[in-house]
Structure formats: structure tokens, C-alpha cells
Amino acid sequence: MAEITRERIPNGPAAAAILSSGVGSATIGLMTTGAVISGGLNSALNWWSPAGPLTGKTGVGVIAWLVTWIVLHILWKDKDVPLVRVFVVTLVLLALGLLLTFPPFFEAFE
């Protein structure tokens, strides 16, 4: 097993991919609760009427995910970053996304 490569690869690209998944999920949550609070935002997120505002909520989330990933990847591609800290922030963002998409939570703002 000693032959398995010991060459070190910077963890920046992995951290960028991990953190951006949290950003995308939290953004979907923000859009979901935001659309309940603001009728204007709800209308603005209605990108395709047959599927309604779900298209905009998830579309904005996917855009935020991709933009964050590309920017962080460029910034971190040759760097080592504190992975544990990045991972903890990702979990916090995922928890936020979970809370903001949980119906009993966002229905409280109706």
C-alpha cells in the first residue's frame, strides 16, 4: 500500500465544492421563507408559471451555488484552507437551509 500516492494536493478545491453546496442550500431556504414574507419576491421568483415560484427559489439557489463554487475555486485552487472550519460553516448553512425550508417555520410568517 506504500505505493498509493503520498503527493499532497491542496484542499482548496475540495473546500470550495463543499462550502458552495451549503451556500446553495441556504439560499434555497432564504428564497423559500423570503417568498412567504414578501409577495413581491414571490412574484419575482415565478420564472415559469406552470411550476410557479419553486422555479425561481431553486434557480436562485443553483446560481448562488455555481457562482460561489467558481469564485472560491479560483481563489483557493492552489491553497490549503482550514477544512474543519469550512466544514463547520457548511453544516451551519445546511442547518439554516433546512430550517428555512421547513414548513412550520416559514408558515409562521404567513
Added chain:
Amino acid sequence: MTLFTVREAWTLVHGILFGGGFLLAFTGGLALLYNLKADLLTTAGARRHVRWLKLATLVMAALAWLAVLSGTYISYPWYRATPPEGTTDLTPYPRAYLKADPSLAFWHTFGMEWKEHIAWFAPLLATAVAFVVWRYGEHLARDNRLRRALIVLFVLAFAAAGIAGLLGALVTKAAPVL
């Protein structure tokens, strides 16, 4: 005799083929990721292991995307279609059917409302896992911290897809898309 309507067939493709495929593949992918340890594998074994892991994570990410895209853009419009004024039989309009019956409304206000949003977490997380596996390959066998982080994300992707899948099945049982 028609076994399934077009809508039912698409709902099956969305829920069983794409969503169910993702959930079924999870156990294999998790086992591959968990066992990718330098002290357990020979060099040739690690290479073979990583090839399977790359395939598994790529297929799972693709299935997760296909599930949410087909759900949002094919099945969901049928679910949320507004019945014409004066319609008395609401069964072809699942959302309206559920909301009209207080004993069933929960399946829309909680079930579908949570499912349609949380499902989208799965492809984001599964894509992150697949990217890292493809980028780092055999290096993951020596980087336990990164590998463990991927395992957590992988499990969370499964949990999101599992919640969405379960709620989808229950909502469809209460009000099928016909």
C-alpha cells in the same frame, strides 16, 4: 387497456427510476467511500476501488439532478395545476384536491411544501461529493479528514433525498397525479 397514464409513467420515472435509483445506490457508494482507507487496500485495489467510487458518485449526482429537474419541471406542474372554475371533481388536480379537504390538506401544506424544497439539497451535496472524489481520487485514502467530511455530506444528501422520496410517495398515495 392502459397500464399507466403518461403522467403516472413520468411520476414513476421521477420517483422510482431517478429518486429510487439514487437512494438504492447510496449504500454501495457509502461503503466504497467508507472503505477507501490506505491501510486496507493494495495499490491495485485502491485504484479499482476509486474507479468504482467515481462511477457511483457520478451516477448518483446525475440521478439526483434528473430527479429534481423532472420533479420540478414535469410532474410538479401537473400536481399544482389550477382547476377551471366550477370544477367539482378535483381528482385530476392533486394540490386543489388536497387543500379542499381539511383532513388531507396536511399532505400539501407540510408534505409537498417540504419535499419540493428539501429535495434540491441532494443534487448540490451529491455533486460536491462527486467532484471531490473525481478530483482527489486515491488521495482520499490518506486524507481521513476530507474523506470523513464527504461521508457526512453523502449521508446528508441521502437524508434529503430520503425525506423527499418518502413525502413524495405519501403525497402521491393521498392524491395521485393522474
